[in-house]
Amino acid sequence: MDMAGLSAYAVFFLSLVGIYAIMALGLNMQWGMTGQFNIGIAGFFAVGAYTTAILTSAPAESRVGGFDLPFLVGLAGSVIACIPVAWLVGRITARLRTDYLAIATIGIAEIIRLFFVNESWLSNGTRGIPGIEKPFGLSNNGYLLIIIAFVALAWLLVEIARRSPWGRVLRAIRDNEPATAAAGKDIARFRLQAFITGSCLMALGGGLYAHFVGFVSPEAFRPLYGTFLVWVMLIAGGSGNNLGAMLGALVVWLIWSSTEMIAGLVPTALIGSESAFRVFLIGVLLQIILVSRPQGLLPEKRPPMPGEKR
Amino acid sequence: MSLMSAEALYAGYGGVDILRNLHLRVEADEIVVIIGPNGAGKSTAMKAMFGLVPIRSGAVSYRGETITNQPAERMVSRGIAYVPQEANVFPSLSVVENLELGAYVLRGPNGPRMERVFEIFPRLKERRHQQAGVMSGGERQMVAMGRALMVEPTLLMLDEPTAGLSPRLIDETFERIRGINQLGIGVLMVEQNARQALAAADRGYVLATGENRYEDTGPALLANPEVAEMFLGG
Amino acid sequence: MIEIIQLLINGILLGSILALGAVGATMIFGVLRFAHFAHGDFMAIGAYFALTVVTVFNLPVLAALPVAMLLTGGLAILIDQVVYRRIRRVQPVILLIASFATALVLRSFIQMVWGSSNQVYQVGIQLPWRIGPFTLKPDHLLIFAAAAGLVLIVHLFLSRTRMGKAMRAMSDNMDLALVTGIPANRVIMWTWAIGGALAAAAGVFLGMDTRLHPVMGWTLLLPIFAATILGGIGRPYGAILGGLVIGCAMELSTLVIPGAYKPAVAFAIMVATLVFRPQGIIKGNA
Numbered sequence: 001m002d003m004a005g006l007s008a009y010a011v012f013f014l015s016l017v018g019i020y021a022i023m024a025l026g027l028n029m030q031w032g033m034t035g036q037f038n039i040g041i042a043g044f045f046a047v048g049a050y051t052t053a054i055l056t057s058a059p060a061e062s063r064v065g066g067f068d069l070p071f072l073v074g075l076a077g078s079v080i081a082c083i084p085v086a087w088l089v090g091r092i093t094a095r096l097r098t099d100y101l102a103i104a105t106i107g108i109a110e111i112i113r114l115f116f117v118n119e120s121w122l123s124n125g126t127r128g129i130p131g132i133e134k135p136f137g138l139s140n141n142g143y144l145l146i147i148i149a150f151v152a153l154a155w156l157l158v159e160i161a162r163r164s165p166w167g168r169v170l171r172a173i174r175d176n177e178p179a180t181a182a183a184g185k186d187i188a189r190f191r192l193q194a195f196i197t198g199s200c201l202m203a204l205g206g207g208l209y210a211h212f213v214g215f216v217s218p219e220a221f222r223p224l225y226g227t228f229l230v231w232v233m234l235i236a237g238g239s240g241n242n243l244g245a246m247l248g249a250l251v252v253w254l255i256w257s258s259t260e261m262i263a264g265l266v267p268t269a270l271i272g273s274e275s276a277f278r279v280f281l282i283g284v285l286l287q288i289i290l291v292s293r294p295q296g297l298l299p300e301k302r303p304p305m306p307g308e309k310r
Numbered sequence: 311m312s313l314m315s316a317e318a319l320y321a322g323y324g325g326v327d328i329l330r331n332l333h334l335r336v337e338a339d340e341i342v343v344i345i346g347p348n349g350a351g352k353s354t355a356m357k358a359m360f361g362l363v364p365i366r367s368g369a370v371s372y373r374g375e376t377i378t379n380q381p382a383e384r385m386v387s388r389g390i391a392y393v394p395q396e397a398n399v400f401p402s403l404s405v406v407e408n409l410e411l412g413a414y415v416l417r418g419p420n421g422p423r424m425e426r427v428f429e430i431f432p433r434l435k436e437r438r439h440q441q442a443g444v445m446s447g448g449e450r451q452m453v454a455m456g457r458a459l460m461v462e463p464t465l466l467m468l469d470e471p472t473a474g475l476s477p478r479l480i481d482e483t484f485e486r487i488r489g490i491n492q493l494g495i496g497v498l499m500v501e502q503n504a505r506q507a508l509a510a511a512d513r514g515y516v517l518a519t520g521e522n523r524y525e526d527t528g529p530a531l532l533a534n535p536e537v538a539e540m541f542l543g544g
Numbered sequence: 545m546i547e548i549i550q551l552l553i554n555g556i557l558l559g560s561i562l563a564l565g566a567v568g569a570t571m572i573f574g575v576l577r578f579a580h581f582a583h584g585d586f587m588a589i590g591a592y593f594a595l596t597v598v599t600v601f602n603l604p605v606l607a608a609l610p611v612a613m614l615l616t617g618g619l620a621i622l623i624d625q626v627v628y629r630r631i632r633r634v635q636p637v638i639l640l641i642a643s644f645a646t647a648l649v650l651r652s653f654i655q656m657v658w659g660s661s662n663q664v665y666q667v668g669i670q671l672p673w674r675i676g677p678f679t680l681k682p683d684h685l686l687i688f689a690a691a692a693g694l695v696l697i698v699h700l701f702l703s704r705t706r707m708g709k710a711m712r713a714m715s716d717n718m719d720l721a722l723v724t725g726i727p728a729n730r731v732i733m734w735t736w737a738i739g740g741a742l743a744a745a746a747g748v749f750l751g752m753d754t755r756l757h758p759v760m761g762w763t764l765l766l767p768i769f770a771a772t773i774l775g776g777i778g779r780p781y782g783a784i785l786g787g788l789v790i791g792c793a794m795e796l797s798t799l800v801i802p803g804a805y806k807p808a809v810a811f812a813i814m815v816a817t818l819v820f821r822p823q824g825i826i827k828g829n830a
Contacts, residue, residue, distance in 0.1 A: 386725030
């Protein structure tokens with residue numbers, strides 16, 4: 001590959017890493033910081049992507065939307081649209097154990113997917129919404145800078161949150177819920193806030209993705225793979241850790257991309273489907289990480305509990 | 311050789327010692343009671359001996375064999391039965407099923423064993439198909455103890471068997487425990503109703519802050535003015 | 545009226561499939577204390593195991609059923625020994641992620657080995673029977689009968705055998721079960737074996753009723769969990785009831801909302817249960 005091709009690939013690669021990094025940061029807020037298990041990432045991602053698409057694309061006959069609004073309005077809309085959805089899920093499950101939240105998020109993601117597939121008056125159904133332009137007439141290279149800017153913004157946001165008193169309460173809830181409750185903190189409220197914030201970041205990722213690809217359709221949100229990859233990224237990078245989340249995004253996307261190469265090398269007769277094989281590899285990789293080093297590449301440095309041996 | 315003995319136990323969770331240099335023994339034909347203020351580590355002592363709390367240092371032996379930190383399964387098959395204070399029945403199972411599970415590690419028919427338990431707790435025979443979860447507190451205690459007896463134990467460990475019971479039931483319970491002891495089963499129990507427990511017991515240990523404080527016969531402890539002042543209420 | 549009864553018939557069929565899946569899921573949830581997200585994919589792989597037996601040995605589906613159940617039960621035990629067992633001692637909360645990973649590994653494995661296109665056990669259209677105004681496929685009766693038979697076997701196992709009672713006990717109160725001397729590891733293995741086997745049966749029946757597709761299990765995972773929660777965690781009889789209720793609700797809902805939103809109905813029932821009666825119809829271990 002020549003330099004131009006290589007650099008174009010690099011831009012493409014890094015853009016996606018950036019989008020995934022934002023989502024991993026959102027998931028970190030939910031899982032890493034408050035232990036909430038969200039398998040519905042793809043749902044919030046879809047809400048973000050579709051909202052941006054509807055708000056910023058050109059008018060079309062077959063559907064509502066196409067308001068042709070500016071880039072930032074679209075993104076703001078994405079985040080705002082996500083809030084009630086996240087609130088609904090979080091509110092129902094905030095007081096229940098982790099498993100229930102996980103099940104509820106599967107449910108919500110599925111319903112969101114069904115919604116966008118079926119309500120063509122809004123989403124154009126399976127045909128999708130095309131024609132989402134990059135802002136300010138930028139090229140891929142320029143858009144990468146915008147993505148990087150948002151990644152930096154997101155990181156700043158979550159780091160500030162983490163160091164703030166709010167963030168400390170979240171960690172206290174995760175590490176020792178009974179004690180924190182006894183201290184008078186409303187656990188459910190904090191959890192809900194963290195959940196909504198994390199989901200909004202995922203919606204933001206969805207919005208940025210829509211502009212990147214230029215087109216959204218239900219097909220693009222294979223919920224399983226999208227959701228799954230973000231999880232692998234967070235676990236591999238180190239949950240509880242914002243830097244780890246971003247590192248995980250980079251490393252796992254690298255591995256994911258290389259599985260394409262690996263799959264290409266193995267004869268098709270042996271593996272049947274290349275894309276399935278790639279998911280298989282990543283799945284097995286995650287299992288190995290979980291069994292051998294669940295804390296990830298950058299484990300969070302936690303102060304030991306009183307009396308705990310290190 | 312004592313039936314069960316604990317020597318120089320240091321035990322606790324997460325690297326923090328709750329018990330310090332604990333000594334304890336139970337002979338085959340005795341009722342031994344452990345009393346002490348809240349937080350003294352009474353329940354922890356019994357749990358540690360049964361293998362439920364990690365023992366950092368020291369030894370527990372049963373009939374001469376060392377059993378320190380062995381899993382509950384092994385304890386039960388040696389003939390040690392343990393009854394926790396709370397959540398001590400299987401609520402969705404019937405009385406009969408609860409009892410059957412008590413004898414899980416044993417071979418052979420459960421009929422005779424269950425008959426023996428019914429002799430001690432006739433009330434359970436009446437209600438044998440009732441779900442354990444809907445029974446009264448007193449009846450649940452009976453199921454819990456009956457379940458433990460099903461394994462034909464040589465030692466019965468009871469964690470606060472009279473907790474939450476009415477005065478009449480408390481008396482009945484200590485009566486029954488005496489009856490069980492007369493069948494040849496050693497009894498080690500932790501109790502909060504110290505006065506009555508000491509009256510029913512052969513010997514007692516007073517623990518405070520995880521350590522031995524007093525050890526003597528039941529009557530002697532009852533008569534001991536310091537013990538009376540510290541732990542025995544009016 | 546006729547439409548309602550027809551939908552009820554369909555609902556009971558779907559409900560039977562859900563019930564079989566839910567019984568396994570609730571036992572796993574009850575004994576192992578986590579929502580096993582790969583349960584739907586156990587259903588799928590069971591269905592595909594049966595497919596291989598049918599196509600390679602030219603047997604009818606029902607003959608392949610026991611084989612599929614055995615294989616899937618064995619697979620479940622294997623996965624537990626290799627993956628879950630190591631994690632649950634160290635970090636129970638990671639089990640959820642691991643089960644999610646298992647789900648994807650199984651699904652992609654199915655795609656690799658059997659392909660992504662729809663498949664069926666029997667080529668050709670089955671002529672439905674007409675009983676008055678109602679339509680019934682012959683397969684439906686087979687599925688009802690087989691499902692009922694399996695449920696009966698599970699009931700006998702849980703109420704009459706030592707291991708069955710031990711399983712119920714562990715689900716009720718894990719700590720007490722250990723204290724009683726019940727061998728936890730063996731009970732856990734049996735739980736996986738039965739959970740996997742029942743899931744396989746559900747998958748085969750689903751394949752018989754509709755068709756085989758790699759995501760067939762994942763699609764039913766939400767209704768199965770809804771049935772589990774509705775019936776009370778760790779309550780096998782509740783799970784059966786829950787499965788039937790959810791199945792009927794899903795089918796009957798098509799009277800008022802588009803069929804595509806059937807999973808949303810299961811979700812709504814689950815949410816209602818969590819809000820109003822989180823321990824389920826038959827009080828379970830929440």
